[in-house]
Amino acid sequence: AQKITQTQPGMFVQEKEAVTLDCTYDTSDQSYGLFWYKQPSSGEMIFLIYQGSYDEQNATEGRYSLNFQKARKSANLVISASQLGDSAMYFCAMREDPSYGGSQGNLIFGKGTKLSVKP
Amino acid sequence: GAVVSQHPSWVICKSGTSVKIECRSLDFQATTMFWYRQFPKQSLMLMATSNEGSKATYEQGVEKDKFLINHASLTLSTLTVTSAHPEDSSFYICSATVPDFTQPQHFGDGTRLSIL
Numbered sequence: 001a002q003k004i005t006q007t008q009p010g011m012f013v014q015e016k017e018a019v020t021l022d023c024t025y026d027t028s029d030q031s032y033g034l035f036w037y038k039q040p041s042s043g044e045m046i047f048l049i050y051q052g053s054y055d056e057q058n059a060t061e062g063r064y065s066l067n068f069q070k071a072r073k074s075a076n077l078v079i080s081a082s083q084l085g086d087s088a089m090y091f092c093a094m095r096e097d098p099s100y101g102g103s104q105g106n107l108i109f110g111k112g113t114k115l116s117v118k119p
Numbered sequence: 120g121a122v123v124s125q126h127p128s129w130v131i132c133k134s135g136t137s138v139k140i141e142c143r144s145l146d147f148q149a150t151t152m153f154w155y156r157q158f159p160k161q162s163l164m165l166m167a168t169s170n171e172g173s174k175a176t177y178e179q180g181v182e183k184d185k186f187l188i189n190h191a192s193l194t195l196s197t198l199t200v201t202s203a204h205p206e207d208s209s210f211y212i213c214s215a216t217v218p219d220f221t222q223p224q225h226f227g228d229g230t231r232l233s234i235l
Contacts (some may be wrong), residue, residue, distance in 0.1 A: 016156055028181065033221045041209060043224035045163075095220045104168045105220050106153050106175065113160045 003027065004092050004110035011115050013082045020067070021077040022112045023092030029053075031097035034075040035067065035107065039089040051075055077083075080114075087117045121147050123215045125227025133227035133235055134205060140198045140230045142213035146195035153224065157210040158214075168209075169196045203234045 005024045013019035032053045038046040051059045051066045059066040059071065067076040079086055089112045098105040121143040130138050142152055151170050155163040166177035167177045167188050175188035185207075187199040196215075200207050210231050 031220075035223055037226075043212070043229040043231070045212065045214070045229075047223040047225070050221070050223055067140065095224075097220050098218075103218070105151060106165055106168055107163075107214070107224055109162045 002006075003059055003108045004094055006092055006110035006113050008113045009111070011113055013086075013115065013117055014081075015084060015119050016081055016116055018078060018080045019082055019115065021079070021090050021092075021115065022074070023110060024072070024074045025094050026073065027094065027096060029096045031099075033095045034066070034068070035093045035095065036064070036075075037093060038079045038086075039091060039092045039112070042065075042089070049077070082117045084117050084119060087115060089114050121215075121225040123149075123213065123225045123227045125230060126203055127230060128228060129231050129233075131235065132203065132235045135202055136234075138200045138203055138232060140200075140213070140232075141214065142196045142198070142227050144194050144215040144225070147215075147217065150193065150198075150218055151177055151216050152190055152196040153214045153216070154196075154198050155190060155212045155214070157212060157229075159210075163212065166198075200232065203232070205234045208232055208234045 012109040034051045049061045049064045051068045063080045065078045091112045092110040093107040124126050124143045126141045145152040154166045165179045168176045169175045169190040171190050177183045190196040212229040214226045
């Protein structure tokens, strides 16, 4: 079973508008971290934002915010005021706590969402 | 933020050649490095986990004799694709991290490998 599910293969958004990229996850661990990465066409992976499983407040980093709903196991990324440079692949990922065993602490990635910002 | 350097960025070589890719953490000591492979328009697929001073742990289906990983120091891990063939052509990307699972992994810029 997929541990990270991103149901939107592609999304379009108008420049200056906000967009939400969906992510749901599956884990039986109580302790884990959720991450979003951006991958432009050049290939590098850019870390955007982090949400811990015990964090009560939604994470924010500049124009990025994470809508964390723990009971629903969702961690959606919200990008406000979209810019042309936001066009890229976006990956949701989870890192489970290796101290519980079974995890090496590696990131588990979703399939990604390709965001295209229209001028 | 933390910087991870991956070299080379591009490799084009003949079938049968062995290719070494280096991954260096420049400003922190990476106890663990991960190697991923990415096919076009797909997600990152974990190949192996590399811990300093110990043997790498390979994911199921990854040939350890084909993809040799060495993590000789806290700042350097290498992936050697031995006797590369066209089917090994792909985008390879490394990441480095510390044991704290709440910390992000920091990625190199990746290596595009083309085997002719």
